[in-house]
Amino acid sequence: MKFEHQVTIPASxxxxxxxxxxxxxxxRCMPGVQEVNQEADGSYTGSLRIKVGPMGFTLSGKMxxxxxxxxxxxxxxxxxxxxxxxxxxxxxxxxxxxEGGIGSTAMxxxxxxxxxxxxxxxxxxxxxxxxxxxxxxxxxxxxxEVS
Amino acid sequence: MRDFFxxxxxxxQEALSLLNEHxxxxxxxxxxxxxxxxxxxxxxxxxxxxxxxxxxxxxxxNRDKGMLHIGALTKHRDVxxxxxxxxxxxxxxxxxxxxxxxxxxxxxxxxxxxAHSDPAQDPQPALxxxxxxxxxTSAKGEREVALSDFLVDYYETAxxxxxxxxELIVPNAPDGAKGVYIKYLPRTADDYPTVGVAAIxxxxxxxxxxxxxxxxxxxxxxxxxxxxxxxxxxxxxxxQSVRQAAETVADLVDPLDDPRGSAEYxxxxxxxxxxxxxxxxxxxx
Amino acid sequence: MTTSxxxxxxxxxxxxxxxxxxxxxxxxxxxxLRYDLGLTGTKEACSVGVCGACTVLLNGSIVASCLTLAxxxxxxxxxxxxxxxxxxxxxxLQESFxxxxxxxxxxxxxxxxxASKALxxxxxxxxxxxxxxxxxxxxxxxxxxxxxIESIQKAAExxxx
Numbered sequence: 001m002k003f004e005h006q007v008t009i010p011a012s013x014x015x016x017x018x019x020x021x022x023x024x025x026x027x028r029c030m031p032g033v034q035e036v037n038q039e040a041d042g043s044y045t046g047s048l049r050i051k052v053g054p055m056g057f058t059l060s061g062k063m064x065x066x067x068x069x070x071x072x073x074x075x076x077x078x079x080x081x082x083x084x085x086x087x088x089x090x091x092x093x094x095x096x097x098x099e100g101g102i103g104s105t106a107m108x109x110x111x112x113x114x115x116x117x118x119x120x121x122x123x124x125x126x127x128x129x130x131x132x133x134x135x136x137x138x139x140x141x142x143x144x145e146v147s
Numbered sequence: 148m149r150d151f152f153x154x155x156x157x158x159x160q161e162a163l164s165l166l167n168e169h170x171x172x173x174x175x176x177x178x179x180x181x182x183x184x185x186x187x188x189x190x191x192x193x194x195x196x197x198x199x200x201x202x203x204x205x206x207x208x209n210r211d212k213g214m215l216h217i218g219a220l221t222k223h224r225d226v227x228x229x230x231x232x233x234x235x236x237x238x239x240x241x242x243x244x245x246x247x248x249x250x251x252x253x254x255x256x257x258x259x260x261x262a263h264s265d266p267a268q269d270p271q272p273a274l275x276x277x278x279x280x281x282x283x284t285s286a287k288g289e290r291e292v293a294l295s296d297f298l299v300d301y302y303e304t305a306x307x308x309x310x311x312x313x314e315l316i317v318p319n320a321p322d323g324a325k326g327v328y329i330k331y332l333p334r335t336a337d338d339y340p341t342v343g344v345a346a347i348x349x350x351x352x353x354x355x356x357x358x359x360x361x362x363x364x365x366x367x368x369x370x371x372x373x374x375x376x377x378x379x380x381x382x383x384x385x386x387q388s389v390r391q392a393a394e395t396v397a398d399l400v401d402p403l404d405d406p407r408g409s410a411e412y413x414x415x416x417x418x419x420x421x422x423x424x425x426x427x428x429x430x431x432x
Numbered sequence: 433m434t435t436s437x438x439x440x441x442x443x444x445x446x447x448x449x450x451x452x453x454x455x456x457x458x459x460x461x462x463x464x465l466r467y468d469l470g471l472t473g474t475k476e477a478c479s480v481g482v483c484g485a486c487t488v489l490l491n492g493s494i495v496a497s498c499l500t501l502a503x504x505x506x507x508x509x510x511x512x513x514x515x516x517x518x519x520x521x522x523x524x525l526q527e528s529f530x531x532x533x534x535x536x537x538x539x540x541x542x543x544x545x546x547a548s549k550a551l552x553x554x555x556x557x558x559x560x561x562x563x564x565x566x567x568x569x570x571x572x573x574x575x576x577x578x579x580x581i582e583s584i585q586k587a588a589e590x591x592x593x
Contacts (some may be wrong), residue, residue, distance in 0.1 A: 022378060052301055052302055052303075053300070053302020054174060054185070054190075054191055054192075054193070054302060055185065055190045055191065055192075055301045055302065058194050084192075085190070089167070118188075125403040125404055125405040126301055126403070128403075128404075129367070129403060142231055148458045148460075149458065149459045150456050150457060151457050151458060152438065152457060153440060153457035153501065153503045155503070155506070163592065177502065179499070180481060180496070180499050181502070182492070183460075183481075183500075184480060184481070184499070184500040187479065187480070196457065198503075198504065200504055224493070247481075248482075248568055248569030249494060249498045249547075249550075249566055249568075249569070250481065250484065250487060250494055250495055250547075250569060251481060251496070251499075253493040253494060253495055254493075254495050254496075254499070254500070335567055336568055337482060337569050343442075358532070
């Protein structure tokens with residue numbers, strides 16, 4: 001499942017990079033993120049809660065971030081499971097930052113999410129819809145966080 | 148299935164107080180068929196199930212002037228089989244008869260079905276076309292909500308914590324109306340539809356006096372196609388005008404890709420079945 | 433949730449006999465019938481309420497016992513396939529299914545019989561369309577359905593109650 005969303009942020013690329021570099025701060029822009037902890041090896045663990053009506057999914061797992069600030073690229077890779085349901089996701093989220101005018105940056109967020117196991121069978125159409133909304137909210141929250 | 152606490156209160160007050168006591172950890176059960184399916188898949192997290200099956204006084208079908216008042220615990224089957232409903236509002240009878248199989252209709256309730264709020268359920272398009280509303284009760288009192296406001300999103304309604312649907316209120320179709328429900332099912336007849344369309348039409352001297360169009364399985368909730376209705380109301384009924392109006396349905400819908408069809412297919416079919424339903428309701432076929 | 437849940441004491445009448453049981457909330461009616469009470473005539477095939485194999489009569493109406501909790505059936509009157517015959521005397525539907533090829537492997541048959549009994553009780557002379565409408569959801573992998581419809585029609589003709 002792939003999607004893309006674009007926002008314009010009234011801030012310089014450097015300002016945004018600084019926020020993205022603070023992974024817990026960036027991760028908290030995603031609605032439903034419950035906790036983000038840094039591990040000794042520089043990677044992160046965290047959990048994300050998705051609710052669709054009466055159904056709730058809690059995905060917990062690992063995240064790692066690759067930054068190429070000179071190219072305006074920020075990439076997060078995560079693997080997370082829903083222990084109750086059995087199943088999970090494997091996701092790559094990429095932010096591409098392009099400086100616009102002075103103090104304005106266009107951010108293109110793209111995501112490639114794979115559902116694994118039961119989560120895929122059961123919820124895919126629904127979760128996909130919810131994921132798209134969450135994603136847009138993430139980009140919007142990031143914009144607010146930076147502005 | 149995980150184990151849970153099962154409560155079977157004898158009255159509504161007790162049910163509401165159990166809901167308030169357990170908050171997010173409680174879930175109301177009416178007939179329970181949809182809920183059992185979710186529970187068998189470990190999709191429901193609540194540890195407390197508050198069953199309404201012993202609560203009296205919520206299963207009835209009453210006619211009051213131009214409306215039907217249907218208690219929330221009325222079984223789908225009882226709506227289907229009711230002579231009162233068949234004469235007062237035959238479209239309502241029809242849509243409740245199309246739900247799943249007799250086994251499910253014998254157990255599933257009007258209120259439980261609405262609280263479940265799956266976008267593909269059979270009654271909702273017709274209920275929207277009929278301007279239905281629901282009565283909601285809580286420890287704080289009662290409120291009435293138009294169904295169009297009640298259906299919020301996939302499996303999400305306007306029910307707040309501690310609230311329960313107690314009645315469905317359905318106005319009659321306008322005088323002289325013809326109502327139709329088309330349930331488009333490429334798969335088996337007991338399934339949810341790929342596209343569900345309810346249409347009501349009143350034609351006088353070849354002119355459309357009134358037309359209502361409800362669309363199901365095409366968006367996060369059932370929809371009312373008011374723009375299509377506005378385009379046809381007051382106009383001469385022609386095959387051409389109906390076709391043109393139906394074509395605009397494609398812009399109103401927002402379907403999901405799922406095993407019943409791709410989003411693209413459903414969008415195409417929404418136009419086809421809106422047109423057919425309108426043709427039938429407006430006397431063109 | 434780690435606490436063990438309570439057991440529920442339930443009491444139900446099945447085929448005119450009283451049964452008492454103590455079950456967890458999550459026990460389905462079909463599991464109660466088959467495992468707790470040894471009434472294995474009712475079958476569970478799909479577990480999701482679409483195949484009809486688990487059909488029983490509950491307070492006079494047919495239900496999917498795989499989607500019913502045992503605790504929901506507390507105080508109820510239930511008829512299973514074991515209660516359809518009158519002692520040694522088979523129900524006209526059972527006779528008809530036997531005489532008209534209404535079953536092959538037999539796994540769907542208890543559900544077919546209970547469902548068609550409910551049909552004839554409510555509508556003693558159903559049309560073919562009415563039979564098909566009612567019996568929708570009683571799936572059969574063997575017969576191709578024609579003999580099932582015929583068995584029901586012949587039973588109705590013979591005054592099938």
